[in-house]
Amino acid sequence: MLLEKAPAKINLSLDVLYKRDDGFHEIEMVMTTIDLSDHIELTPLKENVIKIISENRYVPNDSRNLAFQAAAKFKERFQIKKGVAIKINKQVPVAAGLAGGSSDAAAVLRGLNKMWQLQKPFEQLASIGAEIGSDVPFCIYGGTALAKGRGERLTELTPPPSCWVVLAKPSIGVSTKTVYEQLNLQHVQHPNTEEMVQSLKHEDYDRMCNHMGNVLESVTCKLHPEILQLKEHMRRAGADSVLMSGSGPTVFGLTRQETRAERIYNSLRGFCQEVYVVRMLGKPLELA
Structure with missing residues (x-):
């Protein structure tokens, strides 16, 4: 079993510049991670399936779950024919504007990368994350960043003053x-x-x-x-x-x-x- 933390984020600044031709909005935001985290447990399975386990009734256990989508896309991208059980211990409130689901997905991508010993760089994990949701690329890296585009263009920033x-x-x-x-x-x-x-x-x-x-x-x-x-x-x-x-x-x-x-x-x-x-x-x- 492998454990991975999935910290929440807050937006110190969030701006929307315009609506793009692809239907998405061009955004510009400053985000930072906070010390409130879900805990993700990854257990390898012999059969080639993805199982989501959670005691929180608001967490779906199927393909609606971003963590499920992350595992499916990871397996597809790197042609992995193994399975995984993903247990999500929720601490971050659901549907709260804190990127809880996105951070779970990011933690799954980081965790599977370790568990299956692929040693792929964060850039590759972030490119998978961008297919799942706008906040996932940031959640791959964590820290403090300026995000542009749909959220996938990231520039690392100095951490906020202690508070x-x-x-x-x-x-x-x-x-x-x-x-x-x-x-x-x-x-x-x-x-x-x-x-x-x-x-x-x-x-x-x-x-x-x-x-x-x-x-x-x-x-x-x-x-x-x-x-x-x-x-x-x-x-x-x-x-x-x-x-x-x-x-x-x-x-x-x-x-x-x-x-x-x-x-x-x-x-x-x-x-x-x-x-x-x-x-x-x-x-x-x-x-x-």
Whole structure:
């Protein structure tokens, strides 16, 4: 059996530039991994099948699962005629804007690469990941990166300054597809991606906080006003900066003080069921 961690990500900045001819959106976003992870257990099987095992009722055990798709594409790409059982121990909330499913898929690609001793570079794994979902290439590498295109064009960035991250996921589901369909790029406030990149380069916490932005927030908040209430609650509790991650609904707040992070956490417990206090990981994963 082989174990692989699948860390969640947050978007420090998320911008959508335009809709492309292929139907996808051209994006520009700064992402970083956080210390909240699913744990993936890979067990080789003699028969040539893929089995998904999870105790979480929201995790599909068939080809709808991104981890299943990752294993299938990996086997197809490298002509592997062996099977694998994939046990997903969920810690990252499902459909939360934290790339939980994408990170599971990335962990499967990294794990199978080790288990079957293929020693393929991350670039090859990321090219498979790009066929599965926009966040998968980033999740292959982890760390902190600027992602462009559909998310597949990555530039490694300086890790964010050390701070605490308080995450809160309201008990609602958000359809990424619906959010993008309702996005009107003429009437949104675009974040300054270059300012975010520079704030990380100079390890400037205040500048980073001042330039956090997510172009999808206005759409998701219109569909689910409780996200705005959650953001305001976090600000009042003392977060230095607050943002929705991805297409939502998870909201995160940053603070440099552990005591303040605990205070924000405690203030949210009655307001929201799924609340976490974590650190940013920041540094990329290594090819073992």
